[in-house]
Amino acid sequence: MTEVKANMAGNVWKVLVSEGDTIDSSQDVVILESMKMEIPIAAEVSGTVKELKVKEEDFVNEGDVIAIIE
Template sequence: MAEVKASMAGNVWKLMVSEGDSVDASQDVVILESMKMEIPIAAEVSGTVKELKVKEEDFVNEGDVIAVVE
């Protein structure tokens, strides 16, 4: 199991995957918006998205868990 975490604080602009989707390592899971910049957050491992911990328009802090990949 691996957790995908926010690399910085920002708003969840767009979810790129859904629960149950297969992802590859380095595949974007979510795009954050911070200071008018779009910051892609990628999975570090390949696997299946078991849980999304955020929804679009949520605010996250650096280090918050965005998704769980198994």
């Protein structure tokens, strides 16, 4: 199990995966919006998205868990 975490504070602008999706390492999971910039957050491992912890328009802080990959 691997946690995908936010690397900065911002709003979840777009969720790019769904629970149950099979993803590759370095695939973008969500795009955060912070200070009018779009910041993609990628998975560090390949696997299946077990759980999404955020939805579009949520606010996250640095270090918050965005998704769990198995």
